[in-house]
Amino acid sequence: MIQKAFGIGNSVAVTIPKKVGIKPGTKVVFKMEDNKLIYEVLKHRSPTPQDKLIINTSGAFKIKVKNLKQVLKDLKDNQYDKKISFP
Amino acid sequence: MTKKSVFLDTSFLVASQVKGHEFLERTIELRKQFIYEKANLITSQIVFDDFWYVLIGLSKASVTNIDPKKLYSQLKKATQNVLLFEALSLLDLDLTAKELVDTLDIMYRFKQRPRDAIIVKIMKKAKVKYIASFDEHFDKVSGISRIY
Numbered sequence: 001m002i003q004k005a006f007g008i009g010n011s012v013a014v015t016i017p018k019k020v021g022i023k024p025g026t027k028v029v030f031k032m033e034d035n036k037l038i039y040e041v042l043k044h045r046s047p048t049p050q051d052k053l054i055i056n057t058s059g060a061f062k063i064k065v066k067n068l069k070q071v072l073k074d075l076k077d078n079q080y081d082k083k084i085s086f087p
Numbered sequence: 088m089t090k091k092s093v094f095l096d097t098s099f100l101v102a103s104q105v106k107g108h109e110f111l112e113r114t115i116e117l118r119k120q121f122i123y124e125k126a127n128l129i130t131s132q133i134v135f136d137d138f139w140y141v142l143i144g145l146s147k148a149s150v151t152n153i154d155p156k157k158l159y160s161q162l163k164k165a166t167q168n169v170l171l172f173e174a175l176s177l178l179d180l181d182l183t184a185k186e187l188v189d190t191l192d193i194m195y196r197f198k199q200r201p202r203d204a205i206i207v208k209i210m211k212k213a214k215v216k217y218i219a220s221f222d223e224h225f226d227k228v229s230g231i232s233r234i235y
Contacts, residue, residue, distance in 0.1 A: 050173060054118050057168040059106040061142055061161050064150045068107060075144040076098075076222070079137070079200065 002037075025051075091126040093234060094210050095172070096220035097137040100130070104165040105145065110221050110235075117219060117234065118173065128175040129215055133205055135166065178209055186212060197228045207231065 003015040016022055025046040030039035047055070065071050075081075102110035103118075121128060142162055146153045153161075169175070182190070186208060193204040207228050210218065218225055219234045226233055 050122050051119070053171070053173060054115055054122075057171045058103055058115055059111055060164040060168045061104045061145070062106045063145055063153070063161075065107075065145055065148050066150055068105075068145075069109065071145060071148040072101070072108075072141065075141050079140070079202065081144070 091124055091217065092129055092213075092215045093121060093126050093217040093219050094178075094206070094215050095128055095130040095134070095169075095175075096206065096218055096222060096225070097134050097141065098221040099219040100134065100138050100169050101141050102221060104142070104168060113235070114219075121219075122173055126174070126217075128172055129178050129213070130169070130175065131178045131180065131206065131209055133180060133202060133209075137202060138166075138169075178213055178215075180205070180209060182208060182212070193228070199224065199228065 003017065005015075006013045020041075022028070022041065023046060027042040027045075028039050029042060030037060032038070098110075099114060099117075102108045103114035105111065139162060142165060143158065146158050146161075182205075190201075190204050190208045193199055193207050194201060197204075197207070199207060203222075203224065206218075207225075210216075210231065216230065217232050217234055221235050223233075225231060
């Protein structure tokens with residue numbers, strides 16, 4: 001049973017008894033049925049150091065590009081474009 | 088038993104570093120799988136040529152102007168990230184004159200672009216059978232299996 005609910009912006013954070021065993025890294029799926037929130041624990045596991053390394057060494061290049069997929073395709077098709085250098 | 092070795096292609100490295108890339112999550116899953124399989128990860132200097140080319144190209148297509156200093160900093164971070172990948176080593180190009188000429192055979196027989204033909208040649212020389220890539224054109228090359 002949910003013990004407390006906290007409103008955060010448009011979301012709600014809830015507290016669940018410790019005995020359920022949820023901890024950081026636990027994967028949960030949830031859905032609404034009528035007014036009931038139903039959640040299911042998929043996997044109980046804290047991230048390992050290797051998981052953390054993978055996450056920390058991913059997604060470093062942050063850029064806003066419209067139609068990213070098409071731009072990547074164009075770059076692949078024009079691999080020898082001499083205009084590509086530092087601006 | 089010898090460990091499985093997997094060559095990381097440009098498309099894999101790009102997907103692993105570009106936030107919002109459709110295959111970013113897949114690279115994370117595959118890297119977890121490689122750790123589980125205790126696979127050796129391999130790439131080559133020639134891949135970084137293409138990697139930097141694509142990332143700079145993306146910055147040119149950006150909706151916001153990226154100043155060179157910020158771009159340099161992001162490129163450096165993305166490159167350092169890749170070099171920190173678990174069990175990653177760099178393969179030297181180090182092709183002999185004959186091997187370089189043989190690379191033309193790969194271009195001709197398997198309809199590969201020059202840079203990709205060199206990648207295939209150095210994989211074959213190092214006896215690496217697997218390539219982690221989201222580019223289908225590697226499927227044309229016999230003796231190489233694509234992981235994606």
